[in-house]
Amino acid sequence: xxxxxxxxxxxxxxxxxxxxxxxxxxxxxxxxxxxxxxxxxxxxxxxxxxxxxxxxxxxxxxxxxxxxxxxxxxxxxxxxxxxxxxxxxxxxxxxxxxxxxxxxxxxxxxxxxxxxxxxxxxxxxxxxxxxxxxxxxxxxxxxxxxxxxxxxxxxxxxxxxxxxxxxxxxxxxxxxxxxxxxxxxxxxxxxxxxxxxxxxxxxxxxxxxxxxxxxxxxxxxxxxxxxxxxxxxxxxxxxxxxxxxxxxxxxxxxxxxxxxxxxxxxxxxxxxxxxxxxxxxxxxxxxxxxxxxxxxxxxxxxxxxxxxxxxxxxxxxxxxxxxxxxxxxxxxxxxxx
Numbered sequence: 001x002x003x004x005x006x007x008x009x010x011x012x013x014x015x016x017x018x019x020x021x022x023x024x025x026x027x028x029x030x031x032x033x034x035x036x037x038x039x040x041x042x043x044x045x046x047x048x049x050x051x052x053x054x055x056x057x058x059x060x061x062x063x064x065x066x067x068x069x070x071x072x073x074x075x076x077x078x079x080x081x082x083x084x085x086x087x088x089x090x091x092x093x094x095x096x097x098x099x100x101x102x103x104x105x106x107x108x109x110x111x112x113x114x115x116x117x118x119x120x121x122x123x124x125x126x127x128x129x130x131x132x133x134x135x136x137x138x139x140x141x142x143x144x145x146x147x148x149x150x151x152x153x154x155x156x157x158x159x160x161x162x163x164x165x166x167x168x169x170x171x172x173x174x175x176x177x178x179x180x181x182x183x184x185x186x187x188x189x190x191x192x193x194x195x196x197x198x199x200x201x202x203x204x205x206x207x208x209x210x211x212x213x214x215x216x217x218x219x220x221x222x223x224x225x226x227x228x229x230x231x232x233x234x235x236x237x238x239x240x241x242x243x244x245x246x247x248x249x250x251x252x253x254x255x256x257x258x259x260x261x262x263x264x265x266x267x268x269x270x271x272x273x274x275x276x277x278x279x280x281x282x283x284x285x286x287x288x289x290x291x292x293x294x295x296x297x298x299x300x301x302x303x304x305x306x307x308x309x310x311x312x313x314x315x316x317x318x319x320x321x322x323x324x325x326x327x328x329x330x331x332x333x334x335x336x337x
Contacts, residue, residue, distance in 0.1 A: 001032045001075035002053050002126070013054040013182035015175065020047040023068065030060060032126075033112075035072035041118050052175050054182050055192045056128040061085075061172055063121040070114040074126055078108035079148070081199050082124025083165045089117040094153035101158040103202055105151050123168040125195055135196040139240045141249040144200075151203065164202045171195070174302050184296040186236065191301055193240045218256035221248060225257070225265065229272055236273050236299050239265050273298045274313050277306075281321040291318045 006014060020026040022045060027037035029049035039045055047064040074080050082104045091098040092115040098104065106112060107129065129148060136142045171191065174181070181187045213221065225242050232241075242265065243250050257265045280294045292303060295318070300306035310318045 001078070002056060002058050002128075005031060005053060012185070012188065013052065013179075015052045015179050015182070016050070017176075018049045020049060021045060023047075023066075026062070026064065027070075027072075029062070031058070032075045033072045035070060035112070038069045038071075039066050040069055040115070041067040050172065050176070052172070052179070052182070054188045056131045057192050057195055058126040059124070059168065059171060059175075059195070060126075061121065061123045061168075064116070065119055067118045068114075068116045070112055070116065072112045073110065074106055074108045074112070076108040077129055078126050079129040079132060079199075080104070080106040080124055080126045081164070081202060082122055083161050083168070085121045085123055085165055085169060086119070087117050087121075088119040091115055091117045091120070096152075096154040098154060099156065101156050101161045103155045103157065103161050103164060105153060105155070105203060107148070107151065123165065123172065125168065125199065127195065127199065132196055132199065135193070135240070136200055139197075139243045139250050140200060142200075147203075155203065157202075160202045164198060167194075167198045170302065178292055178303065181292070181296045181301055184293075186299045187296050187301045190238060190299040193238055197240075212255060213252060215259065218259045221246060221253065221256040222260040225253065229269065233272065233276060236276065237269070238299065239269060242269075270309065271313065273300070274310055277310065277318065278314060278321060281318055282325055284322055284325050286322055286325055289322070291322055294318075294322075 006012070014031075016029070018025075018029050020029065023037045023039045026045070026047040026049060027035045029051065031051070031053070043066060045064070045066050047062065049060070049062045051058065051060040053059075083102070084098075084100050087100050093102070093104050094106070094110075094113050098114075104114075104124075133144045133148065136144045171194075182191075224246055228242060228245055229237055239250065239253065243253055246253070248256075253265050257263060257268060261268060277294055277298045277300070280297070281291070284294060291307075295303060295306050307318060310316075314321070
């Protein structure tokens, strides 16, 4: 359904931020749900709704100052996963107690029945459930079929709720600051894969451990992975892409890189991508190219984390590298520190 909405808008992404003063206006903000909200506590209603849609993902945040009874239904074939960022008391979600440590889930076709606390803020992602299972099969080698069928409306896990909350809040903050990043296909792909991975960690049980590949097999896996990385260095490729191309699980790839190179594949790939950014910055046209656009081309969607990683790797900020591209006299390497 999100893909259809994007096609109708003829845009790679959709984003909205609404300040609402009416309960029905607030309910209508969430696209493709057909929601109905009824205000339960007395007083003037005040709410905020924020939404980003791209690929097969809808990620949103909503805040309100009144207790609400929410009814409706997410679109068929979807899965909603959400968590509270702030609550002034507990609520009830599909007949179960909803707390700050709760992770709520709802599948397409299931009825929403949510009584919120008076003051509350929630963050959630709605995804294509088949795309999630495809990702789990191809990257984690884990079939979620039965787990998704038996998924309950609430899981209470302070650790998993905290990780999911931190991730979704970080994604929304980054997109809010620079929504134009979503114009880059690499960013949409990287974010979608990150959302799938985080949701799997939040709701999916760990796959059964498999036999660890031999030392020779690990060397072959790393050699093939490095070949793929360099063949696709300008795209850039992701760890999930490597798993799919090599037909190995993320865990096997992790073991192999740790054994052969003494570092995990995420760190190795990040180093290659940072070097790619650096080369692009040195060749950039400072009159037209920006650090944000070049970083986005290389799949970096969290700009502050990117800048910190870049500075740690090269002992200078990316803006310094771009500034030197503006003045050939500054192209000498920075002094040793």
